[in-house]
Amino acid sequence: MKLTNDRAAELKEDFPIFRRKIHNQPLCYLDNAASTQKPQAVINAIKDFYEHSYANIHRGVYQLSQEATEQYEDAHDAVGKLIGAGENEIAFTRNATEAINLLSHTIKPLVEGSTILLTEMEHHANLVPWQQLAKKEGMKLSFIRMREDFTLDYGDAEQKLADDCAILSVSHISNALGTINDVKRLVGLAKKNGALAIVDAAQSAPHGAINVKEIGCDFMAFSGHKMLGPTGIGALYGRHELLEQMEPFQTGGDMISSVTYESAQWNDVPQKFEAGTPHIAGGIGLAKAAEYLQNIGPESISAWEKELLKHTLESISSALEKGDIRLFNPGHKHSAGILSLNLAGIHAHDLASLMDDMGICIRGGHHCAMPLMNKLGVAGTARASFYLYNTTDDADRFVAGLKKAKEMFN
Amino acid sequence: MMYQEHILDLYKHPHNTGRLKGATHSHRGHNPLCGDDISIELIVDGEKRVKDVKFHGNGCALCIASASLITDAVKGKHIDTVLRLKKDDVLGMMKIPVSHVRLKCVLLPLEAVQKTIINSRGISSTE
Known part of the structure; x- marks a missing residue:
């Protein structure tokens, strides 16, 4: 279904938070790249689970535990379906950050080569874990250059991927710039050079159609809270044969098949990567969010957000x-x-505070991309980011806020 | 409302900006998270009074307004009085409600002024 102003305004009604006011004005929420609001359907799924089906999973033989186990396992499939993953290719994590940490701690035995290749526009979540791996293993970090138009230099990528690259880990969409990177092309180049390819989809999985098989990546990471789901739940996609080969990230309960005093055997994928009692309600809530997004249609979400951006740029x-x-x-x-x-x-913080006075939520700061801010020569920026429930009225309020800020400060 | 006329006015026309020739004390206060970066220079006389003070650097409106007010306030004061200044004193000078997340911006100049004194004490005690 195509999203329009009327449809987006209708969707807003699915989100109870939009009934409240901020500083006596209707909430204009434009910080969706940081986190998104939750529809009633997701809130209800979590509430219903706790009220009617809650028990620990993979343990009890009683009905409640079986119901909880089934819902939690099915949630993996619902989330996997959104990105075109196959069976047993989704492990739940706390968020995209934890998914990338899982990889940085476990994939070294799978790779050949000495360089970890990222881009100059990475979020700290797809940078700091790799700095740690590089330090620990004596590997080298390298960065695909960003051009002056805020897109990646694919010639530079080609060159760097051919230079002993072991791991390519790249954001699909830059959280700080909005740039959509051609991950299919980068992954293709990585594969040609024998590197493992990871896509940080924290900003893309919530906002558009994604198919991991079409992109061809080995792994993908994303967070639930940026896609209408609860906090504390995210996902790692991995090609099944790779997940099979990998050692676990954390160990303990639920991730084992048998244990003696001396040693342990690992459970099957994905349980091997989900040590301890997981965020069961979070997984169920995230599955409901994935279903909500599927019903609207990921293509129509990205198309609508692009239209809102175009409208905003023209108004500005x-x-x-x-x-x-x-x-x-x-x-x-x-x-x-x-x-x-x-x-x-x-x-940027003054601008964000001023906007707050007008009931508009935007982000001001370094967007967890300090090296990128340094490269741009700024301490931070002000950022508006759209989602399916935003309308051109929201965009217009943002532009009016910019105008007012300029008048006040000049 | 944080951005009242007197705050915007201090941001556009800050007090005590620039460098001090013959400064006896100095400190750079920097918050890399938001980019506020304020350097304070003092001249402290033989009676331990702040004879002159100036600041330079970059910051948001709240930080610059606060730096203006604090440098005004410490001029002529004994350094022990300067060291006794607290968060509430700064908020009293600002005369606006400061949201929790912006407190750091407002308090950075006071911290920097006090560190010029604390750091130089540290140096003299090791001599």
């Missing part, structure tokens, strides 16, 4: 002088619904 260019604003965005054709900017003479 008529509302503000070119010299008063610096945009950090590759243009709507190459960008998801994320817009980073700075107004001349106004700190």
